[in-house]
Amino acid sequence: MDRFLQELTKGLWKELPPFRLLLGLCPVLAVTKSASSGLGMGLAVLFVLTLSNAIISLVRGIIPSKVRIACFITISATLVVAVELLMQAYAYPLYLQLGIFVPLIVVNCIILGRAEAFAAKNPVHLAIADGLGMGLGFTMSLTFLGSIREILGAGTWFGHPVLWEGFQPFSVMVEAPGAFLCLGLILAAMNYGTHRQISRRNREAAAEAPSGCGGCQACSANRG
């Protein structure tokens, strides 16, 4: 059970797909014009990723390793077609909004990456946990990025106006350059946070274990 939770939670922060692994950037940049399309795309990927991880993990014993990539692609393509048809039936406006990027989930690096790196080597329940965690992380990131871009670029959040009256939308944010800009700034902020965390941990470790070098603080002073 511990292992299950560990695989589930690693996708939420430690290996957050778009911002830590930098995988699957095509939908991250292209369909996050609004929070709702980001959320829709994230849910579609969550569905495909969890099921493809489960199926690939089930059949991992019988796929010859030479043709495994083709098999993985076939499995995920089947699931993507299912998602596409479901979307057309039950969420047609969202389908129109996402356009070509729904079929393109097949070639999303995260799907193949998790299949190759995790599902093909682990039992079913862990593969499902991995797919769920990664998918949730992906959905979260896309909704977050979509929210930032929609609020700044259109003044709305999930279609509801949230900023003051007379706000002039910063419309470069909902265009292609805005996606790169936002992604870069988020990555910079995350790297800055991680860097500070590490240096604080180092300082604490140095404070806890003194007198190793006769009480000299030179190395911790340098690090700070």
Added chain:
Amino acid sequence: MSNPGNSDILLAISTPPFWHCGRTIPKHSLHTLLALAPAALLSILQWGVPAVRVMALAVLTALVTEAVCQTLMKRKLTQDNGTAAITGLLLAFLLPASAPWWLVALGSACAIGIGRMAFGGYGANQVSATLVGWALIFVSFPAFMDPTSSLLQTSLFDPLLRIKYFGSAAAADLSLTDLLLGRQLGGLGAAQSGALLLGGLYLVLRGVVRWEIPLAFLLGVLAAASALHLMNGALYAGPLVHLASGSTVLAAFFLATEDSCSPHRRIPMLCYGLIGGVLVMLIRTFGIYTDGAPFAVMLINLLAPLFTLIRSRPFGARPGWKNKAAAEQRRTEA
């Protein structure tokens, strides 16, 4: 060289060169500000207090943004070298006098924050910081950036806009003197082409700006505009109108010559300027924007590293040195 007043080290050990010609960044900035002064004065005479407001706000925001970024990055504050002020002033030169305060502040903050400090500070940016800020607000708020639609109480007009939509005859009654004296609608300072030309020549004579880039840039505009004019005189205006209108002169002398974004040998600089000038005319004629100069400068900024690859033969090198040097480099890398 090391400054004893600034550091606590008495004996500095450093590598050559030990001789310094005395040229420093603050001096460069001072000359550039002097060169920009006539255009600023003329635009204040023309537009009055609103022009002062836009320029002051842009410069102030640029300085404050730089100070905030440098504090966050735990660096020495360098507002006194004047480079941030120049970035802000150049941005103000591209804005209309009617720009609302938030537009100026946002543009200036983006120019310094995203255009310069995100890349690591002065001298590390690949694309002119002023233009990054300008492009962000220009793409986002076209209605506020367009002097024609926001300055209604004036009899002046934007020659490029007329030429674009009504053919060259629409600007036929414009005299070159009027254009040079800034009697046209455009960016605050960018429209003062005569004053900018004077300032630019001062910078060239002072050696702050290398003459190759502005000359080649203006030549590129001249050549491309002449070719288009000869092809269809009714549709495309003559080269002199294009040289003196829009922000051609500002781009040639002040924007394209930013040190960190331009190549530094003679032939690369000439190619860089020439392609910039031709791009200006291409964007003006076939693009959707009336004034292509800032976009053209951004594009050649990105091409600058490629132009830097053009190198002359080192003294004494045998023919074929390039292939040998490349092979040597591959071997050391492998």
